[in-house]
Amino acid sequence: MNAKTADKIATGVIYAIASSVALILVAMLAFILVRGLPHLSWHFLTASARSFEAGGGIGIQLFNSFYLLVLAMLISFPIALGAAIYLNEYAKPSLFISIIRTAIEVMSSLPSVVVGLFGFLIFVVKFHLGFSILSGAIALTFFNLPILTSSIESSLSQIPNLQREAGAALGLSRFETVIHIILPASVPSIVTGVVISAGRVFGEAAALIYTAGQSAPTLDFGDWNPFNLASPLSPFRPAETLAVHIWKINSEGIMPDLSAVSAGASAVLIIVVLLFNFSARRLGMMLYKKLTKS
Amino acid sequence: MDLITEKIKKTSLSTKQDRFGKLISITALILIASVVVLIFGFVISRGLATFTTNKVSLGHFLFGTDWNPSVVNKKTGQPGVGALPLIVGSMAVTFLAALVATPFAIGTAVFMTEVANKRGAKIMQPVIELLVGIPSVVYGVIGLTVVVPTVRAIFGGTGLGILSGTIVLFVMILPTITSMTVDTLKGVPRHYRESALAIGATRWQMIQKVILRAATPGILTAIVFGMARAFGEALAVQMVIGNAANMPNSLVSASATLTSVLTMGIGNTVMGSLQNNVLWSLAMILLLMSLVFNILIRFIGRKGELK
Amino acid sequence: MQRSHRGAYITALVVVFMVGLLAFAYQTRDKNGNKAPITAVGSTALQPLVEAAGEDYQKSHPGVSVTVQGGGSGTGLSQIAQGAVSLGNSDLYAEEKKGIKSKDLVDHRVAVVGIMPIINKSAGVSDLTLQQLTDIFTGKIQNWKEVGGQDQPIVLVNRAAGSGTRAAFEKWAMKGASSKEAQEQDSSGMVKSIVKSTPGAISYVAFAYKSNDVTMAKVNGIQPTNENVENGTYPIWSYEHIYTKGKPEGDTKQFLSYMDSKEFQDKYVEKLGYITMKNMQIDRDVNGHVTRK
Numbered sequence: 059m060n061a062k063t064a065d066k067i068a069t070g071v072i073y074a075i076a077s078s079v080a081l082i083l084v085a086m087l088a089f090i091l092v093r094g095l096p097h098l099s100w101h102f103l104t105a106s107a108r109s110f111e112a113g114g115g116i117g118i119q120l121f122n123s124f125y126l127l128v129l130a131m132l133i134s135f136p137i138a139l140g141a142a143i144y145l146n147e148y149a150k151p152s153l154f155i156s157i158i159r160t161a162i163e164v165m166s167s168l169p170s171v172v173v174g175l176f177g178f179l180i181f182v183v184k185f186h187l188g189f190s191i192l193s194g195a196i197a198l199t200f201f202n203l204p205i206l207t208s209s210i211e212s213s214l215s216q217i218p219n220l221q222r223e224a225g226a227a228l229g230l231s232r233f234e235t236v237i238h239i240i241l242p243a244s245v246p247s248i249v250t251g252v253v254i255s256a257g258r259v260f261g262e263a264a265a266l267i268y269t270a271g272q273s274a275p276t277l278d279f280g281d282w283n284p285f286n287l288a289s290p291l292s293p294f295r296p297a298e299t300l301a302v303h304i305w306k307i308n309s310e311g312i313m314p315d316l317s318a319v320s321a322g323a324s325a326v327l328i329i330v331v332l333l334f335n336f337s338a339r340r341l342g343m344m345l346y347k348k349l350t351k352s
Numbered sequence: 353m354d355l356i357t358e359k360i361k362k363t364s365l366s367t368k369q370d371r372f373g374k375l376i377s378i379t380a381l382i383l384i385a386s387v388v389v390l391i392f393g394f395v396i397s398r399g400l401a402t403f404t405t406n407k408v409s410l411g412h413f414l415f416g417t418d419w420n421p422s423v424v425n426k427k428t429g430q431p432g433v434g435a436l437p438l439i440v441g442s443m444a445v446t447f448l449a450a451l452v453a454t455p456f457a458i459g460t461a462v463f464m465t466e467v468a469n470k471r472g473a474k475i476m477q478p479v480i481e482l483l484v485g486i487p488s489v490v491y492g493v494i495g496l497t498v499v500v501p502t503v504r505a506i507f508g509g510t511g512l513g514i515l516s517g518t519i520v521l522f523v524m525i526l527p528t529i530t531s532m533t534v535d536t537l538k539g540v541p542r543h544y545r546e547s548a549l550a551i552g553a554t555r556w557q558m559i560q561k562v563i564l565r566a567a568t569p570g571i572l573t574a575i576v577f578g579m580a581r582a583f584g585e586a587l588a589v590q591m592v593i594g595n596a597a598n599m600p601n602s603l604v605s606a607s608a609t610l611t612s613v614l615t616m617g618i619g620n621t622v623m624g625s626l627q628n629n630v631l632w633s634l635a636m637i638l639l640l641m642s643l644v645f646n647i648l649i650r651f652i653g654r655k656g657e658l659k
Numbered sequence: 660m661q662r663s664h665r666g667a668y669i670t671a672l673v674v675v676f677m678v679g680l681l682a683f684a685y686q687t688r689d690k691n692g693n694k695a696p697i698t699a700v701g702s703t704a705l706q707p708l709v710e711a712a713g714e715d716y717q718k719s720h721p722g723v724s725v726t727v728q729g730g731g732s733g734t735g736l737s738q739i740a741q742g743a744v745s746l747g748n749s750d751l752y753a754e755e756k757k758g759i760k761s762k763d764l765v766d767h768r769v770a771v772v773g774i775m776p777i778i779n780k781s782a783g784v785s786d787l788t789l790q791q792l793t794d795i796f797t798g799k800i801q802n803w804k805e806v807g808g809q810d811q812p813i814v815l816v817n818r819a820a821g822s823g824t825r826a827a828f829e830k831w832a833m834k835g836a837s838s839k840e841a842q843e844q845d846s847s848g849m850v851k852s853i854v855k856s857t858p859g860a861i862s863y864v865a866f867a868y869k870s871n872d873v874t875m876a877k878v879n880g881i882q883p884t885n886e887n888v889e890n891g892t893y894p895i896w897s898y899e900h901i902y903t904k905g906k907p908e909g910d911t912k913q914f915l916s917y918m919d920s921k922e923f924q925d926k927y928v929e930k931l932g933y934i935t936m937k938n939m940q941i942d943r944d945v946n947g948h949v950t951r952k
Contacts, residue, residue: 061553061554061556061557062554064554064556064557065554065555065556065557068556068559068560069467069555069556071459072459072462072463072467073463073467075455075456075459075460075463076459076460076463076464076468076472076476078456079456079460079476079479079480079526079530080475080476080479082483082523082526083479083482083483086486086494086523087482089494089497089498090490090494136380137380137383137384138380138384139380140376140377140379140380140381141377141380141381141383141384143373143377143380144374144377144378144380144381145381147377148374148377148378158381158384158385158388160643160646160647160650161385161388161389161392162384162388163642163646163649164388164639164642164643164646165387165388165391168391168584168638168639168642169584169585169586169611169614169615169635169638170586171586171587171611171614171615171618172391172395172614172635172638172639173391175618176391176394176395179394179623180394182743183738183741183743188696188698188726189698189726189728200387200391203384203387204384204388207384229366230366231366231367231369231370232370232373232374233366233369233370233372233373233374234366234369234370236373237373254481254484254485257485258484258485258487260487261485261486261487261488261489261490262487263487263488263489263587264586264587264615267729267730268730268734271726271728272706272727272728272729273710273713273726273727273728295724296726296728301487301489304489304490304493305489305587306729308493308846308848308849316848320493324489324490324493327487327489327490328486328487328490331485331486331487332482332485334485335478335481335482335485336478339478419840420820420837420840421820422757422820422821422837423837496849501856504856504857509814509857510814510816510842510853510857510860511856511857512842512853590845591849594842594843595819595842595843595844595845596840596841596842596843597840597843598840606841606842608843615845616819616843616845617819617820617821618731619703619729619730619731619733619734620731620732620733620734620819620820620821620822621733621821622733622736622737622756622757622758622759623737623741623758624737624758625757625758626757626758627757627758627821628733628758
């Protein structure tokens with residue numbers, strides 16, 4: 059076989075592989091959406107779930123998912139940012155740093171059910187937080203921190219050292235360089251990383267089953283005082299999220315329209331995650347333009 | 353004069369700021385480190401209880417093939433805590449999934465960096481990212497409604513088993529391996545390509561003999577990374593593998609993995625009992641395995657640097 | 660410099676504003692609506708019933724909140740034994756679960772669950788004796804033709820070890836024998852769909868999961884129906900227990916007596932696929948002694 063034919067065959071094989079991967083994704087998305095979209099309606103998106111009658115919705119679960127995500131991000135982002143800045147800008151290679159890096163990587167491959175059980179025993183039981191949004195948010199933080207830290211760190215490390223040297227040459231301290239030069243330059247990829255990890259958090263179920271709980275008490279959407287238990291903003295109420303809801307009705311649901319609710323909820327989950335992914339890029343680019351102009 | 357020396361000697365505002373920034377960022381790092389230490393300590397102390405309080409021998413745990421902790425084995429007089437079937441199950445799905453995913457991942461990565469024009473790469477990039485984003489519950493549901501019936505139709509039996517687990521995991525780790533391979537390939541210097549083409553190599557010869565060779569350490573790292581993810585995946589695997597804690601004897605009979613037994617059993621056991629402790633021992637194995645994977649990645653990375 | 664100062668001022672202002680808002684919210688919070696909630700944890704089989712009770716109870720008793728979680732009978736029992744929750748839901752007697760100090764736990768039986776064998780339609784078997792069930796699940800009988808069905812190998816599908824349904828099945832259908840190691844599923848819904856689609860498969864689910872896609876086998880010739888459980892002829896069933904640590908008090912006590920009330924039992928229990936305590940003509944203690952009421 060001469061080199062030219064080999065080249066042609068190889069090119070063909072590579073095209074075939076790439077298109078089959080694309081096909082897998084398209085088929086999966088189509089499968090979920092085709093099964094789920096017919097069940098979506100305004101009622102389904104806003105009504106509260108019913109445990110044993112047809113016609114329930116996912117309104118409260120959807121709200122819980124977003125609220126929990128926001129809280130978890132509020133806690134984990136500053137910590138992850140700080141840690142990533144230290145790891146990338148200050149840390150000198152040493153045994154300590156290398157141990158910490160390994161620990162973070164090991165933790166990011168830890169099964170999330172272990173994180174959930176840990177959260178259950180420590181926060182729900184020991185600290186008497188009960189099954190609550192707060193316990194769930196802390197568990198999600200544990201789950202999210204390693205992923206977010208390494209994603210931010212790799213964003214920071216993509217900024218060429220020239221920028222740091224330029225900062226030093228201007229007489230800026232390292233901290234000033236980070237705040238005024240490195241961070242603005244890496245905002246697009248940090249934002250992309252944050253939004254993508256938000257998508258993962260949004261779809262996480264195992265870590266929440268034992269922390270945020272599996273029940274969604276009725277909320278009073280007229281009451282926005284976070285210190286009232288019935289208020290949507292209360293961090294002390296139990297909150298079943300969308301992913302947990304899917305898991306729960308698939309395992310023990312007894313409502314007659316079970317498969318419809320499950321398919322619809324999966325479709326909503328996928329759509330939200332897709333939105334996260336698409337908006338991540340857009341947002342990143344927009345911020346980049348804005349920050350580099352001034 | 354004095355005023356000037358004083359001014360120079362005094363720590364400047366910038367230095368103060370810098371110290372402040374360093375303090376804040378190292379606090380964050382230490383916070384994360386302590387969380388990791390806490391979880392490690394917790395899992396390990398619980399996991400070791402099987403051996404210290406319940407007096408199970410390590411050999412029996414690692415190499416025993418009888419997994420049934422709630423029942424005392426009549427032959428040995430000990431509860432069935434042999435985790436070997438689960439370890440073998442986990443290893444099998446992990447390696448098989450990596451084996452299937454690697455050619456696909458390399459092919460796609462080569463497509464994106466070397467073969468395709470800008471538009472092709474632009475299409476594949478979001479495809480890979482979207483695959484990462486799909487929640488594992490959804491992978492499980494798809495596995496159960498599509499993969500399992502297909503396997504059942506072809507091979508008979510229940511359709512649940514290592515083969516179904518492998519297929520689901522293959523799709524789950526494919527994007528991880530692909531995107532890391534893409535990064536590695538992009539890191540191969542441009543002049544490698546140019547010199548290969550200059551001496552008359554075809555594109556495939558260049559890819560095969562130069563680029564892939566130069567990128568081998570990076571690709572290996574990517575594969576190990578994917579395997580680490582496969583090893584720790586719980587919900588999706590649990591839904592399709594069948595969860596029978598027998599030694600796996602075929603690809604299409606029900607088997608179990610460490611994670612599937614862990615997720616299923618933990619709610620049904622009582623804190624502090626042997627049945628519960630032994631599940632934490634499984635979690636400890638998971639933890640140690642991901643440590644091993646990480647050390648492996650380090651090792652490969654260092655080997656790659658030396659070349 | 661000017662710019663960064665301005666940023667700092669704005670940040671400070673926002674922080675002060677947020678703190679003020681929170682303080683205002685704390686001052687104006689609804690002081691009556693925040694009683695400690697009643698938390699129930701445990702058995703997933705009992706969860707829907709307690710949830711239904713909780714929803715109703717909250718409507719008639721504003722200000723009380725009832726939180727119901729799954730987690731499994733083991734979690735329920737160990738949490739109530741530690742006093743971490745107000746109610747522990749379990750499919751088993753606490754005495755039956757290893758590692759539970761059942762001394763100070765008070766048992767409240769709220770419903771009965773019947774469990775029936777389900778078989779894939781292709782097996783051609785619709786009636787099994789208890790002995791045959793035992794032999795099938797211990798692996799002595801491996802082909803359906805041995806019990807009068809088609810020539811087809813038997814595929815066992817178990818619930819997870821330690822789950823309440825499996826414990827009840829092994830205790831009352833197999834006289835305490837333990838099942839052969841076979842594939843295990845976490846949930847009744849999954850078990851049902853696997854039996855439906857796998858030729859030769861057999862498993863067991865609660866009556867609530869009855870379905871015409873599978874053969875719901877008679878046991879010793881007796882149909883698995885509520886009536887037959889109530890009059891004591893159908894043998895495979897278990898009580899659903901809610902445990903409290905010590906005697907229940909206050910809200911918890913009221914909630915439990917609501918669950919026991921005729922109003923609640925009539926309205927929900929049968930509708931959700933359980934059997935009401937009121938209709939049971941027999942009583943069975945932890946050791947299996949049956950007494951007629």
